[in-house]
Amino acid sequence: MKTRSLIAASAALALAGCGLGGKTPDLLLNLTPEVTVPESGRTSNAENAITVVRPTVPQALDTTRVPVMEGQSVTYLKDAFWVDTPDNLFRRLLSETIGARTGRVVLDPLQFSFNPGHRLTGQLQNFGLDATRMEAVVTYDAALARGAENVTTRRFEARVPVAAADRNNVAPALNAAANRVATEVAGWIGG
Template sequence: MPLAACGAMLGSGKPDNLFRFGVPEREDAQAGTANAAPVTLSLARIRFAPEIEGDRILTARGDSVLYIKDARWAAPAPDLFSQALARQFATQAPHVRLRTLREGSADALVLRLDVDRFEARYGRDVQTDTPPVILVSAIAELLDPMTRQIIERRRFSAEEAATLNAKAAIVAAFDKAVGRVSIEIVGWSVGTAQTRPPVAAGRSQ
């Protein structure tokens, strides 16, 4: 698996292979309950840690952090993650109206995500060709729309072993890990929003 440090990749002169995650091969039937009460959530801009917020694919071995050579995400990772999460909401909870902060209503809970792990982790033994394990971890918070105080907070994590030490297999493992995390985030945030009393009318004035 060719790896390169951050600076070494920039001058390779070869076009990078571009990859995506969170895009289903086919659109499955919606799994949400058609008769569920409508819910609106305002999704804040998803924040990634600085080393993973761009379009490079991060790997780690022990204390060393490298990027996969000649491979990038087709868009910045936060954008692809936002799209993957929106697809999960559309599939798992079609009664939920997911809005940006600008579009959200005054009584809609705010969903904020901080992704701090988004990497392919190798074992410490550099002599082996063992495929990496993909780590995706995020802290999700639901905020009061008026005070921006945290109502609920939870960490969601997933590990997914790549089947091969190859770019396509590593990207496929990223896709599975993102899918697992986003499904859990959808279930938790929708369940919390449905059980929380609505914001009092006087508070929105």
């Protein structure tokens, strides 16, 4: 029994350090919204509420690392780690931006007891550095379901120039590009 417990503990420790190369990063990156929802509560009927679903991501984005794309190659930016995966960070940014810019009640998909109202889903295609053009790029293919029979899709993309391929330049540029896309999505959804 002791041996089995030691093996399980060793495996857990090995997996814990796996994503970060075994050492703890000195800094974790996060997305911050340009606008936030007021602290006062909101009331809405189900037709005006919106549920923002976590976007799907390609395998290269399913990590806390910042991808660097050059042609068909993908590497990762040295010493740059997100606090969470881009799909979760972007969903929270979208929710905050849509709520602030449209005045709508924005629901989390985990709020199962509520009618989800409109549902925003999509795929986060790009969320990293385009090394060929030296630009932070965010590409989001959105799908908005307005009821059971009406779905509209649209692609949103923002590119922000980057002076150097390091976390001090890439992270703020990605934050700006993500906010630009979120603002465009909020405008598309409307109030």
